[in-house]
Structures are given as C-alpha cells and as structure tokens.
Amino acid sequence: MPGDVERCLAETDVEAVMSAEGVLNNPRLFDGTNPLSFEAAIEYLEFADRYKAATSAIRAHLFHMCHYSFLEYDDLRERNATICSLREFYENVGELRKRCLFELRTAGMHCEKVDGFCWSDFVRRCCPNFESLHELVLSTPHFFCKPYVRKVPKSAVVWSTNETDNGIQNTSSISAYRQKRRAEIERMAEEAGVSKRQIRKREKRQRGRTKELNRKQTYPECKRCKHPAGMNCPWTMCRRCCKWTCTKRWRDGEGGQVQQTGATTTTTPDKYCKVHGFTPKMMEAKCNA
Known part of the structure; x- marks a missing residue:
C-alpha cells in the first residue's frame, strides 16, 4: 500500500528495499499509488505484446493484478484460466473494465476520465478513518490494485467455543469466494451422487479440455477444395x-x-x-x- 516503502526504510534503517510478490499485485508499488486493476492489466498486455511474453506468464500476471476483481466475477476468472491468445486476454480485461466502470458509476463515483480517479481520493472520501492497515486493505474496493492478504496459519487460528448448531464454531476468517465455492461443490456432489473430490477432479479435467480447444488454431477454408487454407494466402487457398x-x-x-x-x-x-x-x-x- 502507499507509504509501505517509506515505513520499511524507517523501521529497518536500510538504504534500499526490494519487493517480489508485492509488485506482482501492484506494479506501481514504488510510485506510491494504487492504480485501477484493469488499467494496470491493459498496460501490462501492451508490454506483453511488444516483448512476446509467454501465455503462461501473461495468465499468471493477470491473476495477480486482478485477483480481487476476479473473485467478484467468477466467469471472467474461469475464462482467464483457459484462454490462450493475446486477443482473448484483451477481450477478457476489456469486459472486466466495463463491469468495474459500471460498478463505479452505480456507486455514484463518476469517473469518465479514469486516470483522474485515484486510490487516495477514494480513501479521503469514503474511508478516511481506519484502525489498521489490514482493515484498510479489506475495505478498499476490488477494482484497485492492493496487497494479497494471506490466510492465517493454523498455528495462529483462534478457536471459539461459542455454542452453535454444530457445537464448536471456528472464528477464523474464510474468504467469501471459498465459502461460495465450497457450498457450490457440496451441492454439485449431492446432485451427482459422488464425492466432492470427484467433482473437483471433473472440473480440473474440463479446464484442461477447454485449454486444448482454445490452443487449436482454426484455419479458413480453401475457396477451391475446402481444405485448410494458408493464413495469409492472397487467394485464401491451400x-x-x-x-x-x-x-x-x-x-x-x-x-x-x-x-x-x-x-x-x-x-x-x-x-x-x-x-x-x-x-x-x-x-x-x-x-x-
């Protein structure tokens, strides 16, 4: 988050600081800004196109930059996991941009000029008072680039003995996405009459098949014999x-x-x-x- 680098330098009294995962989630960490995730993703795709980045690298970087937005829009998250061309990545990020801008306007945050809408303005207007940095990260909307909050280790989980229908209740926080996915997998397993493990295996196989279909390049038909034609043939023929x-x-x-x-x-x-x-x-x- 903005100010982290300065705080780190002040606390450790070092001359410089490096970041690995932090820059993956917010490419402008050292600028002290939190850009809109879809704007950072579009800028990254331009560099990926210029330097011919591998598909696996593009997919991984987009997952990091748009992590919280993809948790809100499951369909875009699933599509990002299976598409295999730069054009499809552009289309997916474009759809994410469209949905986020609609969400901004619905909330009354008019931003016709996206560059003029920054994270500091949002914090000053919507959540000026926060008790901890963790609270600020969680309260920041998903369409901003922000740090990835890891799960609390099992050794640090606090268990509560509050009485519930199931007896002991676990008060450790579970992300809303994981809760929704667990409920969905349980429902699918009950309907299909198989275990949850089998449902997860089927989904994994389906993603693999979808990737293979997307990797297969389609060629235009030859005008004369209907066989696959050359991609840039002036006659569109084999x-x-x-x-x-x-x-x-x-x-x-x-x-x-x-x-x-x-x-x-x-x-x-x-x-x-x-x-x-x-x-x-x-x-x-x-x-x-």
Whole structure:
C-alpha cells in the first residue's frame, strides 16, 4: 500500500528495499499509488505484446493484478484460466473494465476520465478513518490494485467455543469466494451422487479440455477444395490450389502489367503468393519448362 516503502526504510534503517510478490499485485508499488486493476492489466498486455511474453506468464500476471476483481466475477476468472491468445486476454480485461466502470458509476463515483480517479481520493472520501492497515486493505474496493492478504496459519487460528448448531464454531476468517465455492461443490456432489473430490477432479479435467480447444488454431477454408487454407494466402487457398491459380494467372496474364524493355515485352501478375513461395521467378521457370 502507499507509504509501505517509506515505513520499511524507517523501521529497518536500510538504504534500499526490494519487493517480489508485492509488485506482482501492484506494479506501481514504488510510485506510491494504487492504480485501477484493469488499467494496470491493459498496460501490462501492451508490454506483453511488444516483448512476446509467454501465455503462461501473461495468465499468471493477470491473476495477480486482478485477483480481487476476479473473485467478484467468477466467469471472467474461469475464462482467464483457459484462454490462450493475446486477443482473448484483451477481450477478457476489456469486459472486466466495463463491469468495474459500471460498478463505479452505480456507486455514484463518476469517473469518465479514469486516470483522474485515484486510490487516495477514494480513501479521503469514503474511508478516511481506519484502525489498521489490514482493515484498510479489506475495505478498499476490488477494482484497485492492493496487497494479497494471506490466510492465517493454523498455528495462529483462534478457536471459539461459542455454542452453535454444530457445537464448536471456528472464528477464523474464510474468504467469501471459498465459502461460495465450497457450498457450490457440496451441492454439485449431492446432485451427482459422488464425492466432492470427484467433482473437483471433473472440473480440473474440463479446464484442461477447454485449454486444448482454445490452443487449436482454426484455419479458413480453401475457396477451391475446402481444405485448410494458408493464413495469409492472397487467394485464401491451400498450397495445391494456390499453385494451380498462380500458374494459370501467369500463363493467362490476368491482371498483369505489360512492361516494355527494349525489344522484350513481359507481363507480370499484380498479385502472387509469397506465403506458399510462388514468386514470379518461380512461375516463369515453371511455365517455360
């Protein structure tokens, strides 16, 4: 959170401080700001596109930056776990941005210019008084980049003996997402008549199948024979049909430009297929053979 670096330097009396996981959750930690998570994610995707980052790295970084927002929107969280292209990551973050902005406007926080809406303004207007840093983190809305709050270790859990329907009640905090997921898995297990372990295994297998389907690249159909066509072929044809088309156009001189060089007249097609390697020089050699 803003001010953490300064407090760390003051408490430890060191010359510099490093951060690993903290920067993953808030890329602007050392700027002393908490940006909107979807804005940080969009900026990260621009760098990922420029430097050709691996899909696994993109997915992991988005999970860190948009962790709390993905807990609010399960469908976007599940989609981020299975998509495999940069375009799909852009679409998913764009949908998250749309929902968060709608949530902001619904709450009466008008921010037509997103850059002008910062975390410090929100704290000053909505929660100026807080007793601890932990309370501030939990009270900060999910659409801000903020630290990841880890579960309390079992050795530090305080058990209460308050009487409930089940006897002893555990007062350790469990995230709302985990509570909802447990209830959902219990319901699915009861309906299917299998154990909760089996339900989790089925979900894991389904995610794997979805990833494989997303990884499979679809190619356009060849206009001539319906086989997969080359991705950038000017005729949208497969290699065999493209070769036939280029040869025919070369012989017929279709769409060509007549060039007069001394006593020699040549006709060059205005379009040939570099994708399949059918260049004018190759076509001339083939037709004159």
